Amino acid sequence: MSGKERHVGLFVTCLVDLLRPEIGFATARLLEMAGCTVVVPSAQTCCGQPAWNAGADDHARALARQTIDAFAGLDYVVAPSGSCAGTIKRHYPTMLADDAAYAAKARDLADRTYELSAFLVRICGMNDLAARTNTKITYHDSCSSLRDLGVRNEPRALLAQIAGTELCELSDGEVCCGFGGMFSAKYPEISTHMADNKLADVESTGAEMLVGNDLGCLMHLEARAKHQKRNLRVRHIAEFLCEAMPEPDTGKV
Amino acid sequence: MSADPRQFKQAASQALKNPRLQTALGRIKSHFVHKRAEAVERFGAFEALRHEGHAIRDRAIANLDMLLVQFEDSVRARGGQVHWARDADEARQAVADILRQAGARTVIKGKSMVTEEIGLNDFLEREGFTPVETDLGEYIVQLRHEAPSHIIAPAFHLNKEDIAQTFREAHTGLAPERALVERSALVAEARQILRRQFESADAGITGANFLTAAEGAAVLVTNEGNGDLSRLLPRTHIVVTGIEKVVANLSEASVLLRLLTRSATGQEITSYVTIMAGPVADDAAANTATRDFHVVLIDNGRSDLLGTEAQDALRCIRCAACLNHCPVYGAIGGHAYGATYPGPIGAALNPGLIGLADACHHPNASTFCGRCAEVCPVEIPLPQIMRSWRAREYEAEPRAGARKIGFTLWAFVARRPALYRFATRIAARMIPYLGHMPLTAAPLLAGWLNGRTLPRANGHTFHDLWRQRQ
Numbered sequence: 001m002s003g004k005e006r007h008v009g010l011f012v013t014c015l016v017d018l019l020r021p022e023i024g025f026a027t028a029r030l031l032e033m034a035g036c037t038v039v040v041p042s043a044q045t046c047c048g049q050p051a052w053n054a055g056a057d058d059h060a061r062a063l064a065r066q067t068i069d070a071f072a073g074l075d076y077v078v079a080p081s082g083s084c085a086g087t088i089k090r091h092y093p094t095m096l097a098d099d100a101a102y103a104a105k106a107r108d109l110a111d112r113t114y115e116l117s118a119f120l121v122r123i124c125g126m127n128d129l130a131a132r133t134n135t136k137i138t139y140h141d142s143c144s145s146l147r148d149l150g151v152r153n154e155p156r157a158l159l160a161q162i163a164g165t166e167l168c169e170l171s172d173g174e175v176c177c178g179f180g181g182m183f184s185a186k187y188p189e190i191s192t193h194m195a196d197n198k199l200a201d202v203e204s205t206g207a208e209m210l211v212g213n214d215l216g217c218l219m220h221l222e223a224r225a226k227h228q229k230r231n232l233r234v235r236h237i238a239e240f241l242c243e244a245m246p247e248p249d250t251g252k253v
Numbered sequence: 254m255s256a257d258p259r260q261f262k263q264a265a266s267q268a269l270k271n272p273r274l275q276t277a278l279g280r281i282k283s284h285f286v287h288k289r290a291e292a293v294e295r296f297g298a299f300e301a302l303r304h305e306g307h308a309i310r311d312r313a314i315a316n317l318d319m320l321l322v323q324f325e326d327s328v329r330a331r332g333g334q335v336h337w338a339r340d341a342d343e344a345r346q347a348v349a350d351i352l353r354q355a356g357a358r359t360v361i362k363g364k365s366m367v368t369e370e371i372g373l374n375d376f377l378e379r380e381g382f383t384p385v386e387t388d389l390g391e392y393i394v395q396l397r398h399e400a401p402s403h404i405i406a407p408a409f410h411l412n413k414e415d416i417a418q419t420f421r422e423a424h425t426g427l428a429p430e431r432a433l434v435e436r437s438a439l440v441a442e443a444r445q446i447l448r449r450q451f452e453s454a455d456a457g458i459t460g461a462n463f464l465t466a467a468e469g470a471a472v473l474v475t476n477e478g479n480g481d482l483s484r485l486l487p488r489t490h491i492v493v494t495g496i497e498k499v500v501a502n503l504s505e506a507s508v509l510l511r512l513l514t515r516s517a518t519g520q521e522i523t524s525y526v527t528i529m530a531g532p533v534a535d536d537a538a539a540n541t542a543t544r545d546f547h548v549v550l551i552d553n554g555r556s557d558l559l560g561t562e563a564q565d566a567l568r569c570i571r572c573a574a575c576l577n578h579c580p581v582y583g584a585i586g587g588h589a590y591g592a593t594y595p596g597p598i599g600a601a602l603n604p605g606l607i608g609l610a611d612a613c614h615h616p617n618a619s620t621f622c623g624r625c626a627e628v629c630p631v632e633i634p635l636p637q638i639m640r641s642w643r644a645r646e647y648e649a650e651p652r653a654g655a656r657k658i659g660f661t662l663w664a665f666v667a668r669r670p671a672l673y674r675f676a677t678r679i680a681a682r683m684i685p686y687l688g689h690m691p692l693t694a695a696p697l698l699a700g701w702l703n704g705r706t707l708p709r710a711n712g713h714t715f716h717d718l719w720r721q722r723q
Contacts, residue, residue, distance in 0.1 A: 062668055223701075
């Protein structure tokens with residue numbers, strides 16, 4: 001983890017900003033532990049994915065350009081989300097392909113952008129977190145992590161560094177949890193049906209905690225589990241890792 | 254027969270509450286998903302084969318005009334006839350005209366989604382013909398006056414008991430004491446009835462999985478052999494299919510066959526692969542004069558997709574892998590879509606085939622999980638096509654539409670970081686109280702709270718706390 005100091009722009013994501021700042025602080029802590037200098041550009045808001053997925057292309061492009069400008073000059077951009085990182089990495093170059101001023105910048109940002117676990121493992125080579133828990137967990141891969149980013153082994157490589165963690169894999173880990181952004185609110189019955197399938201899978205692993213890397217999926221599954229009075233703890237992987245380490249600094253007030 | 258696609262939400266809601274349907278849908282994993290995965294594994298270089306299939310289909314779509322003309326010439330050279338139909342109506346009329354000229358009354362049919370698309374059976378019945386489906390699944394849904402719920406397994410929504418009951422109601426000669434519990438008993442019962450239909454039919458209609466321009470052949474896969482009987486037994490054989498099914502030659506079709514069967518049912522090859530070129534030669538005289546062979550080529554909206562973002566959907570070889578791997582299809586089944594093509598391929602095609610206004614739910618009812626594109630044998634970027642339909646829908650919406658106003662307001666704030674910080678600061682504090690809002694004023698929130706609690710929230714934004722920490 002040594003070498004030249006990396007200036008990493010933290011892309012907070014709008015859900016973490018609005019709902020769960022703890023995850024943002026845990027992310028910053030992990031990046032700092034990996035020897036990075038964490039910068040939080042104040043000109044960032046949302047990556048534009050909700051607009052892009054809804055077909056509101058002009059709004060999406062405007063937010064993409066804003067994000068590109070906000071993170072200009074940083075070595076890397078890291079998001080505690082496969083979904084937002086996937087939007088920047090996979091969709092910005094398509095979105096702005098015909099934009100003479102931004103097409104190259106979009107490709108450049110895409111090259112520098114990583115989902116948190118992928119960044120920690122692939123770029124920082126994080127391999128010794130020296131932490132411990134006594135928890136039986138299962139891990140939920142978000143679709144964008146799996147299929148937009150090819151991130152599957154990296155979160156597991158991090159979890160394996162926490163002594164006392166027993167990871168029980170889902171039997172249908174490839175299957176979507178039913179969140180899908182606006183889909184969850186527009187088609188709630190289908191969305192919660194899919195959540196139920198996922199929660200049944202989680203339950204059958206015998207895990208007491210569900211860990212994942214996308215707050216969208218996690219809040220959807222948690223809110224469904226709570227509605228059904230299921231006894232399930234849900235944590236973002238950044239929180240889980242930090243909670244297992246001494247002196248947590250998760251920014252709670 | 255098919256429901257209204259605009260009633261998608263209501264139909265989906267009913268489907269989710271239908272325990273028999275849910276039991277049937279529970280079989281997708283063992284029936285299709287696992288079998289495909291095993292077949293892909295056994296094959297080895299399946300990704301390379303997908304690239305090849307993609308390229309073959311892209312070339313075919315790029316040269317569609319030339320290949321179709323070549324196909325017509327080749328069919329004619331073999332003594333067959335080609336009929337061009339711009340839309341469903343022209344296609345139905347073409348089929349009826351051929352049947353009238355042949356003096357046919359009873360028509361046996363092999364499985365064909367294109368004939369479902371154009372509503373051929375209902376039309377033929379109104380015109381005084383008797384169409385009889387001979388694919389077991391199609392036969393069952395025909396008896397039930399239903400549409401197929403799956404493009405390769407038409408009766409997938411049914412359980413064995415449902416089928417037994419259907420036979421008891423339709424086959425009046427069936428003895429009440431005869432057991433119809435086992436799958437084999439159901440097949441035997443259908444076979445006995447269908448055998449008579451095969452023997453007495455005047456004409457046969459089949460679909461085609463591929464058309465080959467060089468040979469003028471239609472290639473058809475089945476597991477029941479009913480396609481062959483529909484072609485071989487009657488004097489007149491009509492192939493009804495879409496213009497996009499054409500490829501250059503049999504060698505290209507053979508690559509697609511390897512992709513098709515593995516992706517569809519996990520088979521290396523189906524029980525029957527029939528290459529149908531020209532009229533059937535009568536054994537006695539080797540004389541084709543007494544037999545006729547027709548191909549009805551249907552556009553019905555397909556050529557409108559050329560040059561659009563949905564063009565890639567024309568590569569589809571109708572294997573149904575996208576349906577089988579779609580969590581939305583897996584939750585609600587095919588009928589809820591209210592259209593011939595359900596699932597991801599339907600979401601990509603239907604707005605083009607039946608209009609965006611009617612099919613608006615199809616591209617929207619997706620989480621963009623991407624599994625469909627991952628398994629598609631010809632690498633159709635299905636979520637990307639669905640997204641392009643959403644963009645067209647958004648564009649067509651009036652400026653004062655609720656969604657457009659919502660996005661414009663949101664973007665106005667999100668493009669001004671200082672204003673966004675202020676707005677999110679207030680929003681973060683309000684979240685715990687949102688449950689007390691009048692939900693009719695906030696349809697998205699109401700949707701979220703339908704079956705879920707409010708999300709757990711800190712009450713402060715990250716950016717505020719981060720600034721305090723610095």
